[in-house]
Amino acid sequence: MLVLIYSLMKKEISNWLDELKKIVGEKSFFTRQEQMLDYSHDEFPGTEIAQLPLAVVKPVNTRQVSDILKWANKSKIPVTPRGGGTGLCGGCIPAPGGIVLSLEEMNRILEIDRQNRMAVVEAGVRLRDFYEAVEKENLFFPPHPGDESAAIGGVIATNAGGARAVKYGVVRNFVKGIEVVLPDGEIVQLGGKLLKNSSGYSLLHLMTGSEGTLGIVTKAILNLLPPPQAQLTLIAPFENLENAVGVVPALGKAGILPMAVEFIEVETIKVAEDFLNKKWPCREGRAHLMIILDGSGEDEVLAAAGRIDALCREFGARQVFVADTPKKQKEVLEIRSKIYETIKKYVVEILDIVLPPAEIPAHVERVRQLSREYGMWLPTFGHAADGNVHTLPLRAHYIDGRWQEIPDSEWKAIYPRVRQALHDDAASRGGLVSGEHGIGLLKKEYLEDAVGRNVVDKMRLIKKAFDPNHILNPGKIF
Ligand SMILES: Cc1cc2nc3c(=O)[nH]c(=O)nc-3n(C[C@H](O)[C@H](O)[C@H](O)COP(=O)(O)OP(=O)(O)OC[C@H]3O[C@@H](n4cnc5c(N)ncnc54)[C@H](O)[C@@H]3O)c2cc1C
Secondary structure, three states: OHHHHHHHHHHHHHHHHHHHHHHHOHHHEEOOHHHHHHHOOOOOOOOOOOOOOOEEEOOOOHHHHHHHHHHHHHHOOOEEEEOOOOOOOOOOOOOOOOEEEEOOOOOOEEEEEOOOOEEEEEOOOEHHHHHHHHHHOOOEOOOEOOOOOOEHHHHHHHOOOEOOHHHHOOHHHOEEEEEEEOOOOOEEEEEOOOOOOOOOOOHHHHHOOOOOOOOEEEEEEEEOEOOOOEEEEEEEEEOOHHHHHHHHHHHHHOOOOOOEEEEEEHHHHHHHHHHHOOOOOOOOOOEEEEEEEEEOOHHHHHHHHHHHHHHHHHOOOOOOEEEOOHHHHHHHHHHHHOHHHHHHHHEOOOOEEEOOHHHHHHHHHHHHHHHHHHOOOOOEEEEHHHOEEEEOOEOEEEEOOEEEEOOHHHHHHHHHHHHHHHHHHHHHOOOEOEOOOOOOOOOHHHHHHHHOHHHHHHHHHHHHHHOOOOOEOOOOOO
């Protein structure tokens, strides 16, 4: 009997997949394992959450996306949208028995409207191509999440942040309009080339950050700015993180708003230096602040740099290194942005806790306490001025230039306690579970504690209203 049910189900699925193939055409339809492996995971290092889909489809226009969702809604087959696959919490991993809808073939930059300072793009445009096109028009798109392979649809769906958020805000601040396909296949246009919009509930902002669970973004209208005319990177070494982070409110009081303020501990820089065979410009102290300044001219950024230098010295920095040429700035940024890559092999998870900025030192002190208590290295760095702290628990120690792995049975026994303690500490300081990566699959268990059960219940009602059959990226967020 079971065999009969199984073979009937298999036949039905195969019929459904034939229908799907007809929608996108043979060239955009993939079912062989080796074609789908890359679509079974994102950039989260653990393989335990990977999941092969039934099929991967790559529609080329909005009409096809709509037809796919109508098909999925009818056949009740889960659909997971995917952009660049650079997410860090399993958001684009397909649901069991579902398909992946990759936007990668919808990658046209449709318009850069200089008069309104708006770009109109398809959702599959990669950030690196977008920055290039925008720069060519002498304009500027400030949000800069660390991996430029991310796609516009993905950065909208996660409401990505990045280092420049402190001055310019997150992706949500720049999304002015979207075309979105709802789970039943309906195509809706939200917002437009508008800088102001108080026209009813903002479904645009609801879709932004909804992690592919309410609709599939197919096009976006993004606001652009005039580019800064000068840029300078400073590295300030401090004896401890408290002093380093203490500079941040002092900058605010002095009326200085840098483009980015990142904190990094020297132990972490050392691993990146060894791996990349590159030298970080400054060897002193135990915690460094990397401050990027931008402005309308050299005089303006130099004047701000002078004031920052004085403030950093007040907080105990002995000298402040200045990367004043594009080459030096690139070197520093490369080391900073490749930290994750250098330790990825041993990373258990990338935490994305966000705190009131003044709480960072106390939270990082708690991270250190837990590291000592459990004997687990917990490198921590992040966006000092916007309170977003990334702790990357490691299942190895880096000693005298070599990795020493902790046996699986040991780190697996302690990690849940470390993780819980870190989230408890964040909650006790008014923090939340995710500042920029989203909840995805991996942070679900902390959402309710962080925002409250009643709030998650309201989120569930919204999900039900948009997606009563639960076909769009099910199992994510809650
Ligand atoms: C080295 C590195 C550094 C990073 N640094 C940062 C950083 O500084 N700041 C930051 O915010 N993030 C950072 N990230 C995380 C990641 O780049 C962002 O979360 C990014 O926004 C994901 O975009 P993506 O296109 O790769 O999305 P995916 O990983 O493909 O998908 C992410 C989520 O969006 C949904 N989705 C994708 N496309 C669509 C669409 N068209 N419509 C609806 N839903 C969609 C997916 O279903 C999934 O839930 C970093 C990642 C790496 C690997």
